[in-house]
Amino acid sequence: MSQNFEIRREVVLNATPEEVFAAVTSGTGGWMFPSDLDPGVGSEGPDDPTVVAWEPPQKFAVRQEGPDGWFNALEYLIEAREGGTAALRYVHSGIFTDDWDAQYDGADKHTTFYLHSLGQYVQYFAGRAATYITTAGPDTSTGPGAMATLRGALGLTDTSAAGDAVSVDVPGFGTVDGVVDYLTPHFIGIRTADALYRFYGRNAFGGTVDAAHHLFTAGADQKKSQDAWKSWLDNAFA
Known part of the structure; x- marks a missing residue:
């Protein structure tokens, strides 16, 4: 209704x-x-x-x-x-x-x-244009423990908090070195010198764990970056 x-x-x-x-x-x-x-x-x-x-x-x-x-x-x-x-x-x-x-x-x-x-x-990043990439996680990311799996893949623990440093290797994309700028049971944000990385725990709302990132590096390859993050998410929930 x-x-x-x-x-x-x-x-x-x-x-x-x-x-x-x-x-x-x-x-x-x-x-x-x-x-x-x-x-x-x-x-x-x-x-x-x-x-x-x-x-x-x-x-x-x-x-x-x-x-x-x-x-x-x-x-x-x-x-x-x-x-x-x-x-x-x-x-x-x-x-x-x-x-x-x-x-x-x-x-x-x-x-x-x-x-x-x-x-x-x-x-x-005021005034800087972004290359925007977005990808959905696999069906295996729909379960109630999916965000715990994502945290582990990002190197985060139960005691991690906003402000903590984080380093994530993404094959085909590179190493992401940044700081956690947002952390709740449903969402994770990581900020680096040239990007905002966003993860959405939509498993809590009937969906998958998804990623949507804003890359501020000039000339960022959208398709290559998106494919790399898709592969990373698939492997995280394999």
């Missing part, structure tokens, strides 16, 4: 309103799904939603509509704060058509991680 939902967040980001607006509209790809937008109301955005508000650097909103009243909408309200920071009020609203509680729980937890990644981007 279809039912409306709304997820609200307010975060303070270590960036100017102009930098935040650019990060969520310019296709630099440091936070969620990289995609270039043509400025102005009515233009097309990620997954072809319609831009319904374009007021740089204070407001940006998109809305996607489908049959039977279905819609999905994102709104960003940005205000300057003291010390060169910005407050972002974020609203994600729409309609879930199946298992409302599970979908809402998943979307709510994903939102917290997405906005954290936005904060990491504007603080460490």
Whole structure:
């Protein structure tokens, strides 16, 4: 049965309103799904939603509509704060058509991680374009212990915490030396000098353990990198 939902967040980001607006509209790809937008109301955005508000650097909103009243909408309200920071009020609203509680729980937890990644981007990589790679884990990553398996593959333990150093060898890609910037039972974030690596424990929401990384090195080979991480995930859950 279809039912409306709304997820609200307010975060303070270590960036100017102009930098935040650019990060969520310019296709630099440091936070969620990289995609270039043509400025102005009515233009097309990620997954072809319609831009319904374009007021740089204070407001940006998109809305996607489908049959039977279905819609999905994102709104960003940005205000300057003291010390060169910005407050972002974020609203994600729409309609879930199946298992409302599970979908809402998943979307709510994903939102917290997405906005954290936005904060990491504007603080460490503002203005830098990303090569975006994403890959799903194998069917063997759907079980309840899948995130524990992933932690082990990343060299993390039960006592690991955000701020810990991490080093991961990915054949065909290279060695990832960085710091854990996000760590919960459902999500892991690793930041290096030239990338944001993101892992999603969607096994908790009926899916697989997935990876979506933002590579800021100029000339990064998207297909080669994606294939390497796909192989790494497959081997981690072999």
